[in-house]
Amino acid sequence: MSESLNFLDPSVLAGLDNLELRARIVVEGFLSGLHKSPNKGFSVEFNDYRHYQRGDDMRHIDWKLYARSDKFYIKQYEDETNVRCVILLDTSASMAYSSGGTSKLDYGITLASALAYFVMRQRDAVGLITFDDEIRDYIPAKCRQPHLMHILRTLSNLESGKRTNVVKPLTDLAASLNKKSFVILISDMLDDEERVINTLQNLRGMGNEVITFQIMDDAELKFPFNEASEFIDMEDHESYITSPASIRKAYLQNLNEFLSFCRKKCQSSGVDYCLMNTAEPLDEALSSYMAKRAKSF
Amino acid sequence: MVFLTPLFLLGLIAAAIPIAIHLIRREKPPKVMFSTIRFLKKTSKKLVLFQHLQQILLLLLRSLVILLLVIAFARPLIDQSVARLLDADPQSAVIMIDLSMSMQYEDTFERARGEALDLINQMSAGDEVALIGFSEGAQLVREFTSDLDNVRSTITEMSDAGYGRTRYFPNLRLADQLLEESRFENRAVYLISDFQAAGIGTVEEGWKLAPGIAFSGIDVGLEESTNLVITDVRSPEQLLENASEQQILARIRSTGSVYLQDGDVSLLVNGQFVDRKIVDLVDRSEEVITFSTTFETEGSYIGEVRVSGDVFDADNSYYFTVDVLPKISVLTVNGEASENWYDDEGHWFGLAVAGAGQSPFELVNIAPRDLNEEVLRQSDVLVLLNVGNLADEQARVIADYVRDGGALLVAPGDRVEPDSFNSQFGSIAPALLEAQDLPDGNDYLVIADYDSRHPILRPLESDWSARFQGHWKLTPTDGSDVLMQFDNTEPALVERKVGSGSVIFFASAMDLEWNNLPLQGLFLPFIHETLRHLVQPELKQRAYSVGDSFSVNSDDRITNVSARDPSGDEILFTNNDFIMQASKPGFVTVDVGNAEQYFAVNILPEESNFARMPVENLFDSIINPDTNPIKSREVQNAQLAEELERPQKLWWWILSLVMVMILVESVIANRTYR
Numbered sequence: 001m002s003e004s005l006n007f008l009d010p011s012v013l014a015g016l017d018n019l020e021l022r023a024r025i026v027v028e029g030f031l032s033g034l035h036k037s038p039n040k041g042f043s044v045e046f047n048d049y050r051h052y053q054r055g056d057d058m059r060h061i062d063w064k065l066y067a068r069s070d071k072f073y074i075k076q077y078e079d080e081t082n083v084r085c086v087i088l089l090d091t092s093a094s095m096a097y098s099s100g101g102t103s104k105l106d107y108g109i110t111l112a113s114a115l116a117y118f119v120m121r122q123r124d125a126v127g128l129i130t131f132d133d134e135i136r137d138y139i140p141a142k143c144r145q146p147h148l149m150h151i152l153r154t155l156s157n158l159e160s161g162k163r164t165n166v167v168k169p170l171t172d173l174a175a176s177l178n179k180k181s182f183v184i185l186i187s188d189m190l191d192d193e194e195r196v197i198n199t200l201q202n203l204r205g206m207g208n209e210v211i212t213f214q215i216m217d218d219a220e221l222k223f224p225f226n227e228a229s230e231f232i233d234m235e236d237h238e239s240y241i242t243s244p245a246s247i248r249k250a251y252l253q254n255l256n257e258f259l260s261f262c263r264k265k266c267q268s269s270g271v272d273y274c275l276m277n278t279a280e281p282l283d284e285a286l287s288s289y290m291a292k293r294a295k296s297f
Numbered sequence: 298m299v300f301l302t303p304l305f306l307l308g309l310i311a312a313a314i315p316i317a318i319h320l321i322r323r324e325k326p327p328k329v330m331f332s333t334i335r336f337l338k339k340t341s342k343k344l345v346l347f348q349h350l351q352q353i354l355l356l357l358l359r360s361l362v363i364l365l366l367v368i369a370f371a372r373p374l375i376d377q378s379v380a381r382l383l384d385a386d387p388q389s390a391v392i393m394i395d396l397s398m399s400m401q402y403e404d405t406f407e408r409a410r411g412e413a414l415d416l417i418n419q420m421s422a423g424d425e426v427a428l429i430g431f432s433e434g435a436q437l438v439r440e441f442t443s444d445l446d447n448v449r450s451t452i453t454e455m456s457d458a459g460y461g462r463t464r465y466f467p468n469l470r471l472a473d474q475l476l477e478e479s480r481f482e483n484r485a486v487y488l489i490s491d492f493q494a495a496g497i498g499t500v501e502e503g504w505k506l507a508p509g510i511a512f513s514g515i516d517v518g519l520e521e522s523t524n525l526v527i528t529d530v531r532s533p534e535q536l537l538e539n540a541s542e543q544q545i546l547a548r549i550r551s552t553g554s555v556y557l558q559d560g561d562v563s564l565l566v567n568g569q570f571v572d573r574k575i576v577d578l579v580d581r582s583e584e585v586i587t588f589s590t591t592f593e594t595e596g597s598y599i600g601e602v603r604v605s606g607d608v609f610d611a612d613n614s615y616y617f618t619v620d621v622l623p624k625i626s627v628l629t630v631n632g633e634a635s636e637n638w639y640d641d642e643g644h645w646f647g648l649a650v651a652g653a654g655q656s657p658f659e660l661v662n663i664a665p666r667d668l669n670e671e672v673l674r675q676s677d678v679l680v681l682l683n684v685g686n687l688a689d690e691q692a693r694v695i696a697d698y699v700r701d702g703g704a705l706l707v708a709p710g711d712r713v714e715p716d717s718f719n720s721q722f723g724s725i726a727p728a729l730l731e732a733q734d735l736p737d738g739n740d741y742l743v744i745a746d747y748d749s750r751h752p753i754l755r756p757l758e759s760d761w762s763a764r765f766q767g768h769w770k771l772t773p774t775d776g777s778d779v780l781m782q783f784d785n786t787e788p789a790l791v792e793r794k795v796g797s798g799s800v801i802f803f804a805s806a807m808d809l810e811w812n813n814l815p816l817q818g819l820f821l822p823f824i825h826e827t828l829r830h831l832v833q834p835e836l837k838q839r840a841y842s843v844g845d846s847f848s849v850n851s852d853d854r855i856t857n858v859s860a861r862d863p864s865g866d867e868i869l870f871t872n873n874d875f876i877m878q879a880s881k882p883g884f885v886t887v888d889v890g891n892a893e894q895y896f897a898v899n900i901l902p903e904e905s906n907f908a909r910m911p912v913e914n915l916f917d918s919i920i921n922p923d924t925n926p927i928k929s930r931e932v933q934n935a936q937l938a939e940e941l942e943r944p945q946k947l948w949w950w951i952l953s954l955v956m957v958m959i960l961v962e963s964v965i966a967n968r969t970y971r
Contacts, residue, residue, distance in 0.1 A: 097332035104332070190333045220332055229329045231337055240334045241326055246348030250340035258336070 049073040053121070083124040084141040084179060087112045088169055089155070090187030090215075092132040093235045096160035098278075099219030107278040108186040108215050109155045114282060115184060116155075120148040124182075128154060131169040132161030141181070163235045164191045170199040174206060186213045188220075189262055190235075197265040204270050211272040214262060218279040223251050301372035301939060308367035315359040319352075351965055358962045362955055369951040387423040389441060389479030391472040392416055392448075395490035397432040398843075398904045399518075400458035401611045402491070408517040409489045413452045416487055416515075417445055427475045428452070431468040432461025433844050438471070441479055460611065460843040460881050462904040463496030466504070469919055473506050485511040491518030494910040495903045497918075508923035514912035524553035525560045525576070525607045526905035527615040528583070534839055536621045537657050538595045545590065547602040547615065549576045550583040552906045560606030564588040566598055576604065592621045599884050599895050612905040616884055616897035618839040622657070625832045628676035629662045632684035632712050633808075642682040642710065642808040645815040649824040658828065670694045677832040679703065682807055683710030685718070692721035699725050700796030704831030709769050710806040727777035727793030728802050731770035734787070735811075741766050745784035753790075753826045754780060757819055765789075767811030768804045799831050840897045841879050849887040849896065850875040860887045863898065 052061060052072030065073045089112045095105040102110075112128065119126040120143060127141030128151045137154050139147075166187055173183065183203055189196055189212070204210050219225075225244035232239045244251075259275060266273035276282075300306060331337075392413055400406040413428075420426060426448045430437030436459065439451055469486065476484045486506065490496065492514065506512060531546040545564060551557040558579045564571040574586050592598050598619040605613060627650055631643035638644045643662055651660040663672060665684050668691050673679060679695065681687075687695075699705050705725070709718065715730035723729060736742070744761035747754050771788045773779055781790035783804075791802045805811045814820050841847055849868075850858045858875050860868040863883020870877070877885070879898040887894045 094332040097330070188332065190335070217332065225329065228326050230326045231329050231331045231334050233334045234330055234332055238334060239328075240337050242337060242340075243348060243352070246351075247337065247340040251336050254336040254339045 049075060050123075055121075083119075083122075083182060084127070085115070085119045085124055085182040085184065086127045086129060086141055086173060086177075087115055087184045087186065088129045088131065088166075088173065089158070090132070090164060090166065090185075090189075091130045091136060091158055091161045092164035092188075092190075093160050093162055094164060094188055094190045095215070097217055097220070097234055099217050101218075102278050104188055104215045104217055104278055105158065105160055107276070107282075108213075109158055111213060111215075111276070111282055112184075112186055113152050113155050116148060116151045119182075120145070126151065129169050129173060130154070130158060131165070133163045133165040133168070135169050135172060136161060164188070166191045166196045167199045170196070170203060174199070174203050177203075177206065177208060180207045181209070183208050183210045184213065185210070186215060188216060189214050193258060193262055193265075197262065197269070197271075200266065200271045201269040209272075210270075212262075212266055212274065214259070214273065214275045216259075216275060216277060218277055220255070221277060223248050223255075300368075301374060303371055305367055305371040308370065309364060311367065312360045312363040314363070315356055319356050355962060355965055358958055358965070362958050362962065365951050365955045365958070369948040369955065373947045373951070386483055387421065387425070387481045388483040388485060389425050389427075389476060389481045390416070390420070390485045390487060391427045391429060391475055392452075393429045393431060393468060393472055393486065393488045393490075394452075394455070395432070395463060395488075395496075396430045396436050396458045396461065397463040397493070397496070398458065398460045398611050398900055399463065399491055399493050399907060402519065402522060402524075402609050402907070405491055405517055405519065406458045409515075410452060410455065412489050412515050412517060413487075414449060417449050417452065420445055425480060427472075427479075429468055429472060429475075430455060431464075431471075432459055433464045433467075434461075435468055435471050436461070438475075440475065460900050460904075462844065462901040463490065463493050464498045465490075465496050465915060466498060466919075469506065470504070473510065476507065476510055482509065484509060485513065487513050487515060488915075489515045489517060491907075492516050492909050492912055492915070493518075493904070493906065494908045495906050497910065497915070504919070505921040506919050506924070508921045510921065510924060512916055512920050514915055516909075516912050518907075518909055521555050522553040522609070522907040523555045523557050523607050524551065524609045524612070524905055524907060525557055525604045526550055526552050526612045526902055527562075527602055527604055528902040528905075530602050530615045530617050532600060532617045533592075533619055536592050536619060537655065538621055538623055539593060540591070540621070540655070542589050542591050543619075545588040545600065545602065545617075547586045547588070547604075548583055549578070549586060549604055550902075550905075551578050552908075553607070553609075554907055554909075557607055560604050562586045563603045563605075564590065565601045565603065566590060566592075568599075576606075592619050595621050595623050597621075597893065597895055599897070609905075611882075612900050612902075614882065615899055616840075616882060618884075618895045618897050620839070622833070624657055624659045625828060626659045626675065626677045627661065627680060627828060628668075628672060628678070629660060629680045629682060630665050630668050630684050631662060631682050632665055632686070633682070633710060634664065639809055642708070642806060645809070645820075646680065646682055646708075646807045646824065649815070649821045650828070652821070657825070665691075668694075670698075673698045673703070677704065678706060678828055680706045680708070680828075682708050683712045685709075685712035685714050687721065689721060696722070696725045696795075699798035699800055702797035704798055704828075705800045706803070706827060706831060707800070708803040708805070708807045710808075710810065711767070713769075715769075723774070725793070725795045725800050726774060726802065727791040727800055728771035728773045728788060728804075731772055733767060734770050735767040742768065742783040742785055742787075744789060745782055745786075747781040747790070748778070751778075751780050751792075753823070753830045756826060757822055759819065761817075761819065763812055763814040763817045763819070765805050765812040765814075767806070771802060771804050801827060801831060837894075839895065840899065842899055842901050843879050843882060844901070845898075846876055846878045847896070848874055848876045849885065849894075850889060855889055858887060858889050860885055 049062065049065065050073065052074050056074050060074050062073045062075050089108050091105060095108060096103055098104070116126045116128065123143055125141040125143040126148070128137065128139040129135055130137040139151055139154060164187070166185070166189060170185070185200070200210050200212065223244060228241070228243040230239050230241045263273050263275065394409055394413055400409060417426065423443065424445070425441045425443045426445060427441045428437065428439035428448055428451060429435050437455065439448065442448060465488070472486045476486070526549070527547050528550050529548040533543050536543065547562060549560065549562060560576040561573060562576055563573045571590050572588050574588070576584050576586060578584060598621065600617045600619065602615045603613060607613070629643055629646060631641070633642055635641040647660055647662065650656065650658045661676065665687055668687070673694060679698065695705065709730060711733065713730065715732065719726070719729045741764040743764060747761070749755060749758050765783060768783065768787070768789070771791060773788055773791050774793065777791050777793035779788045779791050781788070783789050787804070789804045793800050805814070807815065809815060838847070849860045856873060860875070860877065862868055862885055863881050868877050879885070882898050882900045885896040885898060887896065
């Protein structure tokens with residue numbers, strides 16, 4: 001477990017060029033410790049068997065078939081394959097920020113690819129939307145294997161864009177969804193937080209499951225600067241000269257108010273919220289997804 | 298506030314270091330790309346302002362800490378206490394400022410003025426100061442006063458150095474005398490000078506400043522100097538008209554500490570350039586330059602020898618005068634013309650008057666019967682040689698001639714009848730003829746006494762060995778002067794001023810009959826000087842040195858005299874002596890009646906010698922052994938301050954304050970960044 005988790009270190013993962021490999025390491029590492037998960041299974045109409053894969057709920061193994069064939073098979077149900085997951089990845093300029101290790105965008109890309117890999121591995125349909133102030137890439141949700149490669153290629157070619165506008169892609173997505181879906185938002189949410197939360201609430205109100213991964217850099221969360229500096233906003237290039245030590249306390253207070261607002265509003269409206277520090281491993285994201293998925297079905 | 302170790306105050310510059318760092322870093326803050334500044338902008342402006350104030354406070358604290366540390370090391374002292382102590386021991390000080398010519402070298406005098414002002418600034422309010430500006434003598438004396446501002450303004454307004462020479466001892470004596478009248482026991486003499494070695498002059502052995510008088514020499518002279526000086530010019534003072542070419546000799550020396558090897562020397566006469574020559578001092582310490590020129594027509598000439606090639610102009614000119622005089626017309630009436638030349642008085646007299654190659658006289662010999670007013674008026678001097686038979690009319694004409702300014706020399710011989718002579722010339726004669734005195738045998742008289750200060754006899758001061766076998770006994774008349782006496786106390790030469798003229802009686806003859814004077818070497822100069830004295834005013838000295846006093850008028854009868862100094866300013870005389878003191882080199886122009894005369898004034902060459910002496914030499918010469926070791930005001934202040942500083946211990950309090958401030962700084966610094 002601990003050896004595998006080392007591979008989940010964002011800085012180690014960032015050294016891997018192959019995004020598929022990166023996603024697999026994350027997912028496999030995550031799954032190796034998932035057997036003890038208290039998640040209970042789900043049961044809809046039986047459809048087919050498939051081979052057991054690590055991470056599958058052992059409760060769904062068909063033990064009779066095992067007795068006959070000496071192989072593990074999992075019973076697959078009709079509804080299990082109808083889950084559609086749409087991953088929305090923020091590629092705005094602020095996501096390119098890095099205080100030294102992995103940038104928020106790289107972290108988000110790894111996270112998105114791991115989720116996509118994981119979703120596809122679960123034989124669910126997965127789609128991808130990348131955006132900054134407008135939608136840059138849109139890949140509809142599908143569950144075929146080549147589709148995953150398409151998503152990973154798109155993710156590997158991503159570059160940071162302009163300003164953040166989370167509301168627009170969410171609104172567009174809400175208009176296009178005609179079936180209950182998983183909506184995963186990966187963003188720093190440095191936008192008008194009230195409008196973003198309202199849009200997420202709308203999505204949730206439409207019966208979708210919504211998970212928000214708010215990606216923040218360690219420096220954004222701790223503001224470790226000391227020397228008087230000219231801070232330049234990466235999105236609008238506005239500058240502000242200050243001595244960080246003198247305002248650190250006030251900054252952290254403002255930031256925590258923002259994060260707290262996001263967390264509380266999400267929780268109160270049934271949106272799963274997960275704050276992610278780019279200096280921490282990715283398994284928490286996958287846990288969050290799994291827990292949500294387990295709760296939903 | 299005073300400081301015992303003020304050099305530490307240089308460390309005050311270090312107080313600027315925190316400010317400099319602050320300013321330098323403030324100019325270029327590093328740029329940091331950040332995801333968003335929305336949370337930075339939301340921070341309270343009051344908080345930022347407060348932090349900014351904290352930073353300024355820190356900056357001030359750090360600068361103040363350095364400042365106080367520096368001040369503590371400089372050992373401060375509240376000077377009011379020093380002033381009180383100094384007031385309790387007030388000082389009587391004489392400040393002597395050298396005004397000699399050498400002080401004109403570049404900015405030497407200005408530095409002396411600055412030193413004097415510094416001394417005044419160091420005085421305490423209760424001190425009294427006397428001021429002496431001196432060269433050879435004291436030129437400016439300001440007696441003791443406690444009004445330091447007044448002394449300060451006197452020093453500021455003091456004119457530049459003059460042309461006099463330096464003499465320390467007479468002026469130190471004056472300072473010593475001034476200090477006798479001083480009010481305070483704490484007495485000092487401050488001498489500000491370039492300390493020329495020549496300024497010592499004649500050392501007054503044994504003389505010292507009075508006991509208790511401290512002495513401080515302030516040397517403002519320059520270590521290096523360059524100078525060319527004309528130490529002497531030789532030129533004729535008087536010439537006769539149509540004289541031959543004359544030589545002007547000028548002696549040039551290099552007297553600065555840096556030896557000059559060449560220069561230009563020019564001769565100017567009446568302001569007109571005459572000649573220029575090069576001085577070559579490569580292998581000699583001085584060179585004599587010779588100029589040749591002529592002074593043909595009658596009149597007064599002014600000449601100047603000028604040297605160039607150095608930086609000190611004050612001694613670069615030497616001035617001289619040349620008076621070109623007309624020949625003196627001498628009318629001789631010979632009463633005993635003889636075919637035997639040795640018996641002929643006119644022969645011997647003529648030899649003396651016109652025998653020289655260039656005689657200043659024009660001699661006319663006539664017989665007594667030819668003497669008349671017309672002939673007389675054409676002559677400057679009438680000489681009666683043994684004339685005994687003049688008509689009364691001739692005697693009257695002669696008397697009138699003399700009263701109107703004419704000159705008469707009488708040498709009565711054996712042909713003169715005393716009664717007739719006395720009656721004809723008694724009104725103008727310096728003496729009456731009594732009787733002939735012809736000693737018997739080989740007896741003779743000699744000149745036993747004479748007035749060596751008289752213009753005739755002054756240059757003839759030697760052994761009068763002439764023997765007189767015959768002479769006239771004379772009875773001097775009122776108003777006459779006996780200039781020479783025989784060894785029997787009878788007058789030999791008598792003079793009398795009559796009206797505007799003069800008459801001289803010689804009591805013997807001018808031939809060999811009564812004496813052997815014509816055979817003596819003194820005969821010719823005696824005749825020349827006598828005639829010159831009768832006709833021309835006494836040869837007036839025309840060349841003087843700076844500092845000399847002289848009368849510009851040699852004729853007491855003339856009262857209408859005006860004079861201008863070398864700058865052209867009129868000289869104001871307070872009495873009819875017309876005595877002036879030469880203060881600057883150049884020509885003094887004098888209008889005597891309608892005539893214009895010139896006096897040349899030159900600097901003293903020794904003042905051009907820039908050789909210097911150590912101040913200690915003068916100190917050792919004049920300081921009294923009973924005087925305590927000199928304590929300058931600085932030393933005095935330092936000692937008093939040292940004594941006062943011990944109980945005050947301001948540095949200890951300052952260091953304590955620094956410690957507190959460092960603590961405060963640490964607290965504030967920990968609450969803010971850096």
